[in-house]
Amino acid sequence: MSADPFEPQAPGARTGHPGGDIGSEEVMGHGAMKTHFDEPSIDFSVDQTLLTDNTIVEMRSIAARYPEVRSALLPMLHLVQSVEGRITPAGIEACASILNLTPAEVSGVATFYTMYKRRPVGEYHVGVCTTALCAIMGGDEVYSALQDHLGIGNDETTDDGVITLEHLECNAACDYAPLMMVNWEFFDNTTPQSARDVVDALRAGVEVTSTRGARVCTWKQAERVLAGFPDGRADEGPTAGPASLLGLRIAREKGWSAPPPPKPDAESSNGEEHNA
Amino acid sequence: MTDLLTPVLTANWGDERAWKLVNYERVGGYNALRKALQIEPADVVGLVKDSGLRGRGGAGFPTGMKWSFIPQDNPKPKYLVVNADESEPGTCKDMPLMLASPHTLVEGVIISAYAIRAAYAFIYVRGEVLHVVRRLQQAVREAYSAGYAGRNVLGTGYDLEIVVHAGAGAYICGEETALLDSLEGRRGQPRLRPPFPAVAGLYASPTVINNVESIASVPAIVNGGAEWFSSMGTEKSKGMTIYSLSGHVNNPGQFEAPLGITLRQLLDVAGGIRDGHQLKFWTPGGSSTPMLTAEHLDIPLDYEGVASVKSMLGTKALQCFDETTSVVRTVLRWTEFYKHESCGKCTPCREGTWWLVQILKRMEEGRGQEGDIEKLLDLCDNILGRSFCALGDGATSPITSAIQFFPDEFEAAMHTPAWELFPYERSTIFVREPATAGAATVPTGAN
Numbered sequence: 001m002s003a004d005p006f007e008p009q010a011p012g013a014r015t016g017h018p019g020g021d022i023g024s025e026e027v028m029g030h031g032a033m034k035t036h037f038d039e040p041s042i043d044f045s046v047d048q049t050l051l052t053d054n055t056i057v058e059m060r061s062i063a064a065r066y067p068e069v070r071s072a073l074l075p076m077l078h079l080v081q082s083v084e085g086r087i088t089p090a091g092i093e094a095c096a097s098i099l100n101l102t103p104a105e106v107s108g109v110a111t112f113y114t115m116y117k118r119r120p121v122g123e124y125h126v127g128v129c130t131t132a133l134c135a136i137m138g139g140d141e142v143y144s145a146l147q148d149h150l151g152i153g154n155d156e157t158t159d160d161g162v163i164t165l166e167h168l169e170c171n172a173a174c175d176y177a178p179l180m181m182v183n184w185e186f187f188d189n190t191t192p193q194s195a196r197d198v199v200d201a202l203r204a205g206v207e208v209t210s211t212r213g214a215r216v217c218t219w220k221q222a223e224r225v226l227a228g229f230p231d232g233r234a235d236e237g238p239t240a241g242p243a244s245l246l247g248l249r250i251a252r253e254k255g256w257s258a259p260p261p262p263k264p265d266a267e268s269s270n271g272e273e274h275n276a
Numbered sequence: 277m278t279d280l281l282t283p284v285l286t287a288n289w290g291d292e293r294a295w296k297l298v299n300y301e302r303v304g305g306y307n308a309l310r311k312a313l314q315i316e317p318a319d320v321v322g323l324v325k326d327s328g329l330r331g332r333g334g335a336g337f338p339t340g341m342k343w344s345f346i347p348q349d350n351p352k353p354k355y356l357v358v359n360a361d362e363s364e365p366g367t368c369k370d371m372p373l374m375l376a377s378p379h380t381l382v383e384g385v386i387i388s389a390y391a392i393r394a395a396y397a398f399i400y401v402r403g404e405v406l407h408v409v410r411r412l413q414q415a416v417r418e419a420y421s422a423g424y425a426g427r428n429v430l431g432t433g434y435d436l437e438i439v440v441h442a443g444a445g446a447y448i449c450g451e452e453t454a455l456l457d458s459l460e461g462r463r464g465q466p467r468l469r470p471p472f473p474a475v476a477g478l479y480a481s482p483t484v485i486n487n488v489e490s491i492a493s494v495p496a497i498v499n500g501g502a503e504w505f506s507s508m509g510t511e512k513s514k515g516m517t518i519y520s521l522s523g524h525v526n527n528p529g530q531f532e533a534p535l536g537i538t539l540r541q542l543l544d545v546a547g548g549i550r551d552g553h554q555l556k557f558w559t560p561g562g563s564s565t566p567m568l569t570a571e572h573l574d575i576p577l578d579y580e581g582v583a584s585v586k587s588m589l590g591t592k593a594l595q596c597f598d599e600t601t602s603v604v605r606t607v608l609r610w611t612e613f614y615k616h617e618s619c620g621k622c623t624p625c626r627e628g629t630w631w632l633v634q635i636l637k638r639m640e641e642g643r644g645q646e647g648d649i650e651k652l653l654d655l656c657d658n659i660l661g662r663s664f665c666a667l668g669d670g671a672t673s674p675i676t677s678a679i680q681f682f683p684d685e686f687e688a689a690m691h692t693p694a695w696e697l698f699p700y701e702r703s704t705i706f707v708r709e710p711a712t713a714g715a716a717t718v719p720t721g722a723n
Contacts, residue, residue: 065439067353067396068479073461074444078403099461112463112619114445115403127404131365132563132609133523133595138704169447169613170365171404174522174595175529178705184406191706212375213407222406225413226442234410235296240289244372246529247519248283248290250545256279258287258516259507261500 042087042107042118049090050083059098062228070099075227077110082223086117122157122164124202125219127181128195131170138191139178143167145192150199162203164219175243176211183222185210188241212241278508278534280541282516284496285489286532289376295411297418300379306424308495312387313432320391324494326502328514333359333450333487334561334590336513336579343484345474346392352481354394357459358385360401360412360488361443361450364562365613366593369518370488372530374401374408378415382438384491386424387498389436392484396437400455403442412440447617451665452485454619465621466665489518509535513578517592523558524550524598524703536581539594540573553598557681561590563610564670566677587677602698603682604689607674608636614671625668628659632675639689642696649679649686 058079063072073095080091092106099106110116128143129135146165150158157164173179176188180195187198188211201208208216214236217225225231251257288294288303300306312320325340346354358381362370374381381399389397399416401409416438419425425438441459448454449464456478458464477483493515497505506514513535519542522528526547533542539558549555557567560577566587568575575581582589597606615629632655635648656672663669679686688697701707 068460070461071441071459074458075442077444078442109461109463112446113443116444130609131613132606133366133597135609136597136601136606136700136703137523138706140700141704141706168404169616170363170367172362172368172371172402174366174368174593175520176368177522177528181404184404186405186407189705210407214410225406226403226409226444228413228440228442230410230413230417234407234414235293237407239291239294240372240376243527243529244286244376245290246527246546247281247531247533248286250531251279251281251283254279254281254545256281258282258284259278259504261504 041111042089042092044089046088047090049088050085051080051088051090051094052083055079055083056094056098058227058229059094063098065228070101073099073101073106073109074113077106077116078223079227079229081117081121082220082227085120085220119155120157120161121219123162123218124199124216125164125166125181125183125222126195126199126202127166127168127171127184128190129169129171129173129177129179129181130167133174134170134177134179137177142178142180142190142192142195146195146199149196158203160203163199173212176241182208182210182216183219184226185213185216185222186241187211188243210237213237280537280545281531281533282508283532284516285373285377285380285492285518286530288380289372294377295375295379295415297379297415297422300377300383304499305379305495306383306422308498309383309386309424310430312390312498313430313434317391317393320387320498323502324391324497327497327505328502328509328512329490329493329497329505330513330579331487332489332493332517332591334364334564334588336589339486339490342474342486343388343392345472346482346484347475348393350475350482353396353479354392355478355481355483356385356389356392356394356397357452357455357478357483357485358397358399358488358491359450359452359455359485360399361447361455362488362591363402363447363450363617364564364591364593365610366522366559366562366595367520367591368522368593369520369530369591371405371408373488373492373518375411378411379419380492380495381412381488382415382419383424384494385438386419386429386436387494388484388486388491389438390429390434392482394484395435396439398459398478399438399440400449400459401440401442402449403444409440409442416440446619447613448619448665448667451667454665455485456483463619465619466667468664510576510578510580512580513589519577519592519594521546521594521596523594523596524553524555524601525596526550535578536576538574538576539596542577542594543573543596549596549598553600556597556599556601557603557606557678558594558596559590559674560587560592560594562593563595563613564588564666564673565590566673567681568677569681587673598703600698600702602640602694602700603678603685604636604639605694605698605700607678608633608640610674611636611671614667618667618671622664622668624659625663625665625671628655628663628668629671631655632671636675639686640694642689642691642693644686644689644691646690648690649683652686653679 214233453467
């Protein structure tokens with residue numbers, strides 16, 4: 001099975017899921033299929049690090065948010081990725097030392113979750129949902145179009161280091177299927193062409209805006225927000241997309257509403273309704 | 277008789293910058309908090325109990341009853357945890373809620389935490405939704421600045437810390453005990469119950485875990501009263517809820533209606549199955565709920581109605597598939613999801629989903645073997661009820677229900693590939709549109 005498993009006349013070559021499973025390397029054509037269970041472990045031979053004293057201070061500030069410090073581990077690992085571009089041995093050591101855990105305990109957590117990456121991620125992480133509904137609505141076509149267009153396989157990065165491509169499991173936007181995510185921002189109702197346009201723009205350095213979100217930041221910047229350090233972009237983007245508003249719009253058109261509450265706009269001085 | 281659609285939680289989603297505190301307050305936001313703080317916590321619990329609110333995250337457990345299980349004589353701190361890990365395939369209601377009106381959730385969090393006397397509340401949101409995380413973080417900051425959270429909430433002496441906690445990619449963390457392990461900084465694997473979280477949850481302390489929509493419904497209940505809330509819905513399924521319509525429909529989207537609406541009614545107002553096609557199968561509440569067919573269009577979409585046809589209301593994620601869709605392909609893809617998301621803790625789920633995928637994969641290719649259907653059912657029988665948590669049970673639902681309704685398609689999988697029986701391009705939304713002829717949607721800024 002060679003480089004073009006997604007030829008339209010031979011859909012069988014896909015054998016189902018771009019997600020595939022162990023041993024499906026030949027199916028993907030572009031490289032080995034990885035899941036979070038069969039990925040290689042963290043490369044502990046890497047000894048360089050971009051973590052600074054300031055990162056350590058920020059890690060401690062994350063720990064201070066929680067009644068018990070170990071709860072800080074997930075956001076701390078997001079912070080590691082925001083600096084290192086992936087999970088590194090130095091990042092694991094730093095988390096372990098702050099939380100008084102062993103590096104093995106931290107690695108055990110880091111390797112459980114799909115968002116933690118063991119290899120360097122590109123500037124932009126592009127994900128295409130290929131769970132059943134999106135896949136059937138066209139997610140498979142979008143995903144294979146991007147593989148062909150970028151010349152990379154799942155969980156691989158373009159040579160220029162700009163795009164890492166990954167197929168995703170359901171990302172909770174099924175009313176906008178097929179769904180693509182760029183650095184975890186929504187790109188709704190994607191087609192093969194719109195997906196190619198987005199990655200072309202990203203590779204050309206053109207600013208791209210999510211359909212229901214902000215101007216797309218870098219993957220590292222996104223990881224920093226997930227670690228709990230806001231980037232000031234919360235006010236960008238719409239309140240809701242058209243599909244989210246459809247029921248509301250129809251209700252307004254038809255004059256439908258919930259029954260009026262017994263005392264509309266009850267003031268704060270009023271507390272007896274709990275006996276209703 | 278209530279109207280067919282009853283926007284309450286979704287009512288402000290069309291407002292300009294509805295996510296800002298000032299705009300939420302303009303439509304009465306945080307009045308419910310003021311009201312709740314003037315009554316005893318136990319009475320807030322009683323109010324929610326009386327309303328009949330049941331969990332909107334899938335299981336449908338009465339919310340007020342869950343709260344009343346918190347042993348207030350336990351000296352340990354109490355915790356409120358919001359399950360915002362929305363990941364069940366087809367489910368897409370909580371994300372638009374938090375994106376459009378995060379304060380609805382935050383106000384619900386404060387009232388609910390007050391009711392169970394928690395000093396800490398966590399919103400565990402899946403990590404793969406960056407903008408939702410941003411809006412939540414900002415809403416919580418705004419709530420602190422306005423005195424709704426933090427020390428001495430609105431001068432009442434009640435202290436509450438709220439932490440927005442982003443997950444890192446794991447469907448299993450939507451299972452409440454796995455979520456707790458994850459929130460404690462561990463691999464997200466489910467715990468044995470009992471003890472239940474109400475007794476020994478987060479940090480082995482009494483903990484309430486509720487879905488986003490459940491908690492977001494609380495301010496409306498406080499404002500409107502239990503009687504108002506229960507005037508909507510059916511006998512045992514009270515109130516309004518958000519239904520998510522997706523798939524091969526002309527107009528997918530979110531629809532807030534009283535519990536008990538039917539799929540036929542929803543399709544009628546939404547514009548039906550896509551033109552020229554017919555409904556083949558659908559899920560009432562995500563992929564973990566057994567699929568239904570066109571013969572079930574008129575069952576009431578409430579907890580009892582869906583249970584009466586041996587499925588579950590689940591998350592009210594109505595995924596609709598038309599006659600172009602291969603059920604074998606669909607079920608394979610869902611099964612691959614469960615295999616990928618199985619946490620690996622228990623053998624039936626970890627190994628069983630792996631074997632199910634092997635068999636379904638060769639069936640998709642038309643290389644099914646004699647006895648494969650029986651083998652699938654046997655495997656499902658060994659997973660269902662024998663797994664550590666509901667993920668394993670859920671993995672069997674699409675398979676057993678699909679074999680029940682479409683046995684011929686599984687028989688055909690012995691000799692004919694699914695893509696020959698159901699050419700895959702016919703199922704896509706851009707079936708009439710050559711991929712090169714211009715996209716339906718080019719995101720702004722991409723050109």
